[in-house]
Amino acid sequence: MRIDKYLWSTRYYKTRNIASTACKKGQVKVNDQVVKPSREVYPMDKIMLRKNQINYQLTVLDVPKNRVGAKLVDIYRKDTTPKEAFEHNNLLKQSKEYYRKKGTGRPTKKDRRDIEDYLDDPEDGINPTSNDI
16 A cells, blocks of 8 residues: 555545645655655554654554544554654643633734733833823
């Protein structure tokens, strides 16, 4: 079976086109060699692929005839990805959430005024945004 079809049938990629594009970009290696999408996969091959900033490592146990359900994927591959790869990804997600909550969008006028009020020096007694002049 072709490597792009294998990665699609074991649900690493949503479509075969995406899987073949990843192979063409050099994100997929079989036995430590960058491969083309047409490379054949055999049992006991070691596959390493980079997806979403994670280096997945897996071993081919068997070759499916076509796309399999999510519950049956473990019959055809053994995932040997180290846990540190996933922990690093979680750390990146948490660092991005520090600045602003996801889905809140751009700051509103009220948010901007609150920020300006917070940053204004209280000793001056003059607010540059007020119209008291």
